[in-house]
Amino acid sequence: MRSGGRLWPVHLVLAVGAAAMVMPFFWQVLTSLKTFTEATRTPPVWIPSFEWANFAKVLDETPFLQQLGNTVVMTTGRTLAQLLFCSLAAYAFARLRFPGRDVIFVALLSVLMVPGQLFLIPQYQIIQGLGWLNTLPGLIAPGMFSAFGTFMMRQFFMTLPAEVEEAARLDGAHPLRIFWSVMLPLARPGLLALGVLTVLWSWNDLMWPLIVNTDPESMPLSAGLSALQGEHMTDYPVLMAGSLMASAPIIVLFIIMQKQLIQGIAFTGSK
Amino acid sequence: MSTAGRAVAVKASARPATRRRLRNRDWVWGYAMIAPLVLGLGVFYLWPVVQSVYYSFTEWTLFGDATWVGLRNYEQLLTDPANARALRNTFVYGGLSLLGIPLSIAVAALLGTRGLRLVSLYRTLYFLPVVTMPAAVAMIWTWLYNGDYGLVNYLLSLVGIHGTSWIAEPSTALYALVAVGIWTQIGYNAVIFMAGLQSIPSHLYEAASIDGAGRARQFFRITLPLLSPSIFFVSVLSVINGLQMFDLVYLMLRRGNPAREDTQTVVSLFFSRAFEEGAKGYAAAMAVVLMLITLVLTVIQFRVQKRWVHYA
Numbered sequence: 001m002r003s004g005g006r007l008w009p010v011h012l013v014l015a016v017g018a019a020a021m022v023m024p025f026f027w028q029v030l031t032s033l034k035t036f037t038e039a040t041r042t043p044p045v046w047i048p049s050f051e052w053a054n055f056a057k058v059l060d061e062t063p064f065l066q067q068l069g070n071t072v073v074m075t076t077g078r079t080l081a082q083l084l085f086c087s088l089a090a091y092a093f094a095r096l097r098f099p100g101r102d103v104i105f106v107a108l109l110s111v112l113m114v115p116g117q118l119f120l121i122p123q124y125q126i127i128q129g130l131g132w133l134n135t136l137p138g139l140i141a142p143g144m145f146s147a148f149g150t151f152m153m154r155q156f157f158m159t160l161p162a163e164v165e166e167a168a169r170l171d172g173a174h175p176l177r178i179f180w181s182v183m184l185p186l187a188r189p190g191l192l193a194l195g196v197l198t199v200l201w202s203w204n205d206l207m208w209p210l211i212v213n214t215d216p217e218s219m220p221l222s223a224g225l226s227a228l229q230g231e232h233m234t235d236y237p238v239l240m241a242g243s244l245m246a247s248a249p250i251i252v253l254f255i256i257m258q259k260q261l262i263q264g265i266a267f268t269g270s271k
Numbered sequence: 272m273s274t275a276g277r278a279v280a281v282k283a284s285a286r287p288a289t290r291r292r293l294r295n296r297d298w299v300w301g302y303a304m305i306a307p308l309v310l311g312l313g314v315f316y317l318w319p320v321v322q323s324v325y326y327s328f329t330e331w332t333l334f335g336d337a338t339w340v341g342l343r344n345y346e347q348l349l350t351d352p353a354n355a356r357a358l359r360n361t362f363v364y365g366g367l368s369l370l371g372i373p374l375s376i377a378v379a380a381l382l383g384t385r386g387l388r389l390v391s392l393y394r395t396l397y398f399l400p401v402v403t404m405p406a407a408v409a410m411i412w413t414w415l416y417n418g419d420y421g422l423v424n425y426l427l428s429l430v431g432i433h434g435t436s437w438i439a440e441p442s443t444a445l446y447a448l449v450a451v452g453i454w455t456q457i458g459y460n461a462v463i464f465m466a467g468l469q470s471i472p473s474h475l476y477e478a479a480s481i482d483g484a485g486r487a488r489q490f491f492r493i494t495l496p497l498l499s500p501s502i503f504f505v506s507v508l509s510v511i512n513g514l515q516m517f518d519l520v521y522l523m524l525r526r527g528n529p530a531r532e533d534t535q536t537v538v539s540l541f542f543s544r545a546f547e548e549g550a551k552g553y554a555a556a557m558a559v560v561l562m563l564i565t566l567v568l569t570v571i572q573f574r575v576q577k578r579w580v581h582y583a
Contacts, residue, residue, distance in 0.1 A: 010384050017378060018396040021458070025399060027422050028411045040420045089308035098301035104309065111316045115515065115565055117541050117558035121326060121551050122319030145311030175300040204404045206518050211546050225406040226522055229413075233525075236414050243407035254402040255395065261402075262394070265459060266466035 032240035039236050054241035062228055063217050064245065071220040074139045074209075075202040081144035082198050083191055090153030091179045095165070105154075111147040120211065127212050134218040139209060143202060149194050152267065156190030157183065193264035196257050203250045221246040326555035337552065344556035354557070356533065357540045358564075360445055364452070364536060365513025365568075369506055371453035371460060376502070378457060379464035380494065397458035405455075409522035412451045413438065438523050444530035448519050456512070460505050467501030468494070499580040507572050514565055517542065537561050 031039050032055070033048040058064050092098075093105050123142050132138030160183065168178045184191070209223040216227055228242045254261060327344055329337040348354050378397060382390055400408065415422050418436030427434045437447040471494065479489050495502075520539040524531040535543075537557065545554030 007384060007387055010381050010387060011389075014378070014381050014393050017374075017457075018393055021396050021399060021454070023422075024411050024415055024454075025403075027415060028407075031414065042420060042425060044420075044422065044425055085308045085311060089305040092301045092304035096297045096301040096304070098298045101301065104305065107317070108309065108312050111312060113566070113569075114316075114320055115538075115558065115561050117538060117545075117554075118323045118562055119316050119319045121545055121555055121558075122322040123315055124546070126314070142315040145308055145315060147312060147316070150308060175297065176304065179304070200402060204406075206406055206521070207542065210521075210542075222404055222406045225404070225410065229406075229410060229522065230525070236417075236420075239410050240414065243404075243410040247404040247407040250402055250404065251399065254398070258391075258395065258398075262398075262462055265462045268463070 028240045028244055031237055032244050034237050036235060036237055051237060054237045055245065057238050058228070058242040058245060061231075062224060062242070064221075064224070064242070066217055067219055067221050067224040068246075068249075070136060070139065070213075070218065071203060071222075073136055074143075074220050075199055077136070077140040078143040078202045079195055079198045081140075082146050082149045083195055085144065086146055086149035086194065087153045087157075087184065087187060087191060088179065090150050091157055091183055092175075093150070094154045094157035095162075095183075096175055108147050109151060112151075116207075120207070123208075124211055132212075134213050134215045136218070138212045139218070139220065142208070143205070146198070149198065152194055152264075153187070153190055155267075156187055160186050189260075189263070192257075192260045193267060196253075196260045197264040199253065200250065200261065323555045323558055326552050327559045329552040329555075331549065331551045340552070344553045345560075347553060348556055348560060353532075353535065353540060354537075357535045357537045360534060361514055361516065361536045361538075363445060364449055364516050365510045367446070367449045368452050368456070368509045368513045370449075371456050372502065372505055372509065374453070375457050375460035375505070376464050376498070378461040379468055380490070382461070382465060383468045394458075394462075397461060399458070400455040401458045403455075405518035406522055408451065408455060409519050412447075412519075413523050416447055439529055441530040441533040444524065444528075444534045448516075448523060448534070451519055451523075452513070452516070456509070460509075463505055464498065464501055467498050471497045496581045500582055503572070503576050503580045507569060510568060510572070511565060514538075514561065514568070 030046075030048060033050050033052075034045060035049060035051045038045045038048060038051075093101060119142070127133060127138040127141065130138070132141070164186065165178050165182050168182050173182075203220075204222060205220075206222040206226070209220050210226065213219050213223065216224065219227065225243060225246050229239060232238050326337065328339060328341060330340045330343070331337050381387075382393060416437040418424065418434070418439065421434075421437075423437065424434035435443060438444045475493050475497075476489055479493060484492065515538055516536045517538040520534065520536050521542065524534050524539075538561070541554050541557045541561070544550045544557065
């Protein structure tokens with residue numbers, strides 16, 4: 001406690017900063033519980049009349065639950081696919097030898113240097129050509145593959161000791177078997193970090209859904225919020241209720257998985 | 272999160288020192304295991320780049336037929352004043368978002384104070400804006416910035432300042448958006464800086480203390496130079512993210528907003544040209560130019576880094 005006393009200036013600065021980070025969310029929650037008249041009063045009303053009808057309105061007037069379902073399916077699909085495809089390829093790039101390996105790897109990574117706008121028009125055409133506009137597969141497909149995830153998992157596999165798989169190799173197990181039953185369990189921390197990053201990116205992704213799924217029933221929450229904003233331009237209590245409902249699941253997930261997310265981000269900065 | 276930023280990360284690690292024997296069956300398994308990814312990235316990312324470059328030399332009819340028009344899209348890019356404006360805004364955005372870096376370093380350094388309690392609580396709070404959906408962030412800030420009933424103007428009125436309609440005013444909208452962008456990135460950058468700070472060996476500080484160097488001197492002589500690789504990484508990332516600015520512009524400057532025309536960025540303009548107006552060839556040309564700009568800026572940053580980044 002002695003050091004705690006000396007550290008009060010540090011706490012003061014950090015607390016002021018934290019207040020600036022949290023104030024907007026506090027205002028969002030407060031507004032979502034106000035009536036429209038309360039929300040537009042100056043000076044602000046600090047004790048709201050708990051107008052739960054705002055939340056009911058979001059549920060009644062938009063396909064919120066449908067969009068929540070779309071978001072969950074989209075995020076799950078993209079995340080599981082990335083974990084599988086990226087780690088599968090990453091293991092091969094890290095541990096197997098085959099002609100052209102490094103050239104292929106660098107070619108795939110070149111994707112990371114290109115701004116996303118160069119992919120979007122052809123991606124849209126592919127989805128349109130498949131008849132997948134306004135469908136879940138269309139929402140999911142391009143996001144199933146990631147050069148970044150492959151890079152991240154390859155780095156991870158390279159930190160694992162070779163001895164473990166050496167034993168399995170001598171027993172005659174084939175690479176896929178080694179990957180699945182030896183390496184993948186060891187790679188759990190890496191998979192979790194990549195998984196959390198992918199969930200976060202996918203849940204919040206806006207541009208791709210705006211492009212392919214323009215029908216409210218097929219939108220995820222991000223695009224749904226944009227539509228809600230278009231309809232309820234100035235009904236701020238309803239907008240705040242909607243934005244709170246749409247972002248709350250990922251915030252809860254972050255609080256649970258904080259360690260993995262921080263590790264994933266620290267990883268992107270360290271390499 | 273930006274993709275090109277990661278490219279920075281990628282360069283460092285090519286060619287692993289594999290010490291295993293070459294086995295023939297590895298070939299087949301290797302190709303089989305990378306096949307799904309290569310196919311997916313090829314179809315959805317690599318080939319589309321080629322297509323987009325081709326499209327940039329074409330014009331599209333309503334029915335989706337493309338005809339070759341040579342450099343006409345690029346000529347048009349130069350003559351439309353909206354592009355120059357969007358480019359200027361994009362640079363302002365990318366440049367000003369660097370202002371968040373000193374703030375993030377300060378947060379990271381303070382959180383690293385020895386013996387500090389509540390670190391994980393602070394970290395969670397600073398991280399909230401990072402994980403919140405940009406669509407929600409945009410809504411919250413649109414409301415905070417509201418000219419008549421927004422919290423920002425109320426707080427300003429307490430200190431005697433009469434605020435404006437921040438995001439409906441062409442002279443303030445861009446900067447109001449920059450502030451939101453910085454707000455969302457501080458926590459993310461601080462995490463990267465915290466990792467960087469932890470990798471600085473503590474004996475350096477002990478030695479400096481023995482030599483009588485004070486806190487401030489230690490910070491400028493040890494912390495900052497050894498943190499420079501992280502600072503470089505974050506600044507490249509910030510500039511690239513700035514160039515990619517879309518979500519906030521799209522959601523906070525909706526149709527009917529008087530500041531909308533003046534505050535478009537390259538990507539938001541690309542989006543409306545390609546997917547709202549259907550000018551896909553023209554939009555493809557914009558994307559190609561954006562790629563070139565990103566490339567040039569990244570190369571410049573890598574060149575300049577040699578002067579100030581110290582790799583231990």
